[in-house]
Amino acid sequence: MTSAAAESDVLRICRDLIRIDTSNYGPGVEGPGEREAAEYVVGQLQEVGLEPELFESEKGRANVVVRIPGEDSERGALVVHGHLDVVPAEAADWTHDPFAADLADGCVWGRGAIDMKDMDAMILATVRDFARCGVKPSRDLVVAFFADEEAGGVLGSHWAVDNRPELFDGATEAISEVGGYSVTVPAASGGDQRAYLLQTAEKGIRWLRLTAHGRAGHGSVPNDENAIVRLAQAITRIDAHVWPRQYIASVRALLDGLSTTTGITYADDDNTALLSTIGGARGFVEGTLANTSNVTMLTAGYKQNVIPQTASVNVDCRFLPGHEDELMAVIEELAGEHVTVETLHRDIALDAPFETDLVDRMKSALRAEDPGCEVLPYCLSGGTDNKALKELGITGYGFAPLRLPANLDFAPMFHGSDERVPVESLEFGQRVLARFLTDC
Numbered sequence: 556m557t558s559a560a561a562e563s564d565v566l567r568i569c570r571d572l573i574r575i576d577t578s579n580y581g582p583g584v585e586g587p588g589e590r591e592a593a594e595y596v597v598g599q600l601q602e603v604g605l606e607p608e609l610f611e612s613e614k615g616r617a618n619v620v621v622r623i624p625g626e627d628s629e630r631g632a633l634v635v636h637g638h639l640d641v642v643p644a645e646a647a648d649w650t651h652d653p654f655a656a657d658l659a660d661g662c663v664w665g666r667g668a669i670d671m672k673d674m675d676a677m678i679l680a681t682v683r684d685f686a687r688c689g690v691k692p693s694r695d696l697v698v699a700f701f702a703d704e705e706a707g708g709v710l711g712s713h714w715a716v717d718n719r720p721e722l723f724d725g726a727t728e729a730i731s732e733v734g735g736y737s738v739t740v741p742a743a744s745g746g747d748q749r750a751y752l753l754q755t756a757e758k759g760i761r762w763l764r765l766t767a768h769g770r771a772g773h774g775s776v777p778n779d780e781n782a783i784v785r786l787a788q789a790i791t792r793i794d795a796h797v798w799p800r801q802y803i804a805s806v807r808a809l810l811d812g813l814s815t816t817t818g819i820t821y822a823d824d825d826n827t828a829l830l831s832t833i834g835g836a837r838g839f840v841e842g843t844l845a846n847t848s849n850v851t852m853l854t855a856g857y858k859q860n861v862i863p864q865t866a867s868v869n870v871d872c873r874f875l876p877g878h879e880d881e882l883m884a885v886i887e888e889l890a891g892e893h894v895t896v897e898t899l900h901r902d903i904a905l906d907a908p909f910e911t912d913l914v915d916r917m918k919s920a921l922r923a924e925d926p927g928c929e930v931l932p933y934c935l936s937g938g939t940d941n942k943a944l945k946e947l948g949i950t951g952y953g954f955a956p957l958r959l960p961a962n963l964d965f966a967p968m969f970h971g972s973d974e975r976v977p978v979e980s981l982e983f984g985q986r987v988l989a990r991f992l993t994d995c
Contacts, residue, residue: 561684565985566978569676570656573665579640579705588615589639589702596700599679603686612714616702620722625694631727632695633995634949636940637675638704641667648972662975670969671732673976674955677985692992697726704940707900712943728913729944733935734953739961740832743818749928751921754953756805756934758873759904764897765890766867774860783855785893786866790850792889798845803875805934806843812931835964842936846882848872876904902942907950917954920991925958956987
């Protein structure tokens with residue numbers, strides 16, 4: 556299914572990409588952009604005879620797309636995509652330089668090692684191997700590397716969908732990040748059981764700005780219409796609000812599957828014992844039991860002795876599929892009469908079926924490399940570029956396969972310090988991906 560050259564390629568490419576700083580600081584803040592990484596990707600593809608297209612949404616914000624013909628081009632094409640940008644990293648907080656791609660303790664260390672230059676490397680190594688060996692996938696592949704995913708994909712996947720939809724003509728399904736990784740849980744029959752979490756759903760996004768309005772005045776004069784106080788009261792109400800648990804189908808299937816595997820029962824109001832079995836992935840799952848709202852940024856005032864007329868806070872809200880209107884109604888109520896609510900960025904929730912031929916082929920590819928493993932669906936608390944592709948009717952899944960050591964606290968490394976991926980996991984993922992894309 557794959558060659559020794561591909562396994563060597565995946566490590567080299569992953570390290571090369573990590574060394575290219577593509578930190579995304581968000582809208583309005585200048586950063587290095589993705590151009591250098593995109594040119595690297597183009598070079599890797601051209602080296603094996605492929606003809607990718609590089610295009611920019613803005614100066615330096617580069618995307619790359621290449622179509623690879625399959626055995627049956629009449630079937631709907633599969634989009635295989637990754638993003639080239641990463642969140643920023645403070646070197647002082649890391650054991651190893653976040654942009655050095657050091658090899659230590661059997662891992663590649665660096666920003667993007669799991670989010671998601673590891674998957675970018677798996678994709679590149681696999682399609683390069685196919686081109687070198689003359690392997691044709693079962694259907695057309697649209698291979699894409701997007702900019703700007705870490706800021707909502709406005710200059711990446713969304714821009715490509717809005718301005719270059721022809722690149723995705725005929726595509727029906729897609730795979731990308733944050734799914735297909737393993738957790739090791741205790742088996743009901745004794746010993747351990749490896750289970751791979753395949754992402755079938757994603758929460759939607761509402762990034763909000765709440766602005767409190769009041770009466771400006773001198774800092775020495777009592778003021779019962781202080782915008783900062785009104786904002787603080789709104790923040791307190793939002794922070795204190797307990798969002799009710801609501802078990803969508805993918806979450807229910809995950810919990811039921813874990814319960815069967817481990818023999819640990821759970822109740823809707825108490826799943827602590829069950830979730831404690833999945834280690835660091837627990838946070839991802841807990842984030843999908845309800846809508847969420849988290850305060851992230853504050854702006855208020857401009858001088859020590861002046862009470863400002865307005866004060867604002869940014870709130871990161873994530874809603875379960877089918878629960879967006881409910882989330883917004885609650886936030887409006889909690890904000891109160893003196894606070895306006897503005898949407899800075901919105902993106903849809905996703906919910907794809909688990910019982911499909913495509914998922915069956917993912918399971919087969921995993922079990923060929925890891926016999927006896929379990930494969931369970933789950934919902935992602937964050938978001939991916941699959942949201943943009945859904946606008947073209949493309950159904951997306953998270954499938955970046957990684958067999959992980961039981962003691963590696965994987966999920967908390969997303970956007971965290973000391974991000975790293977085991978070399979063996981990278982090589983495993985490339986083998987699984989090659990099997991899947993040969994028979995997708």
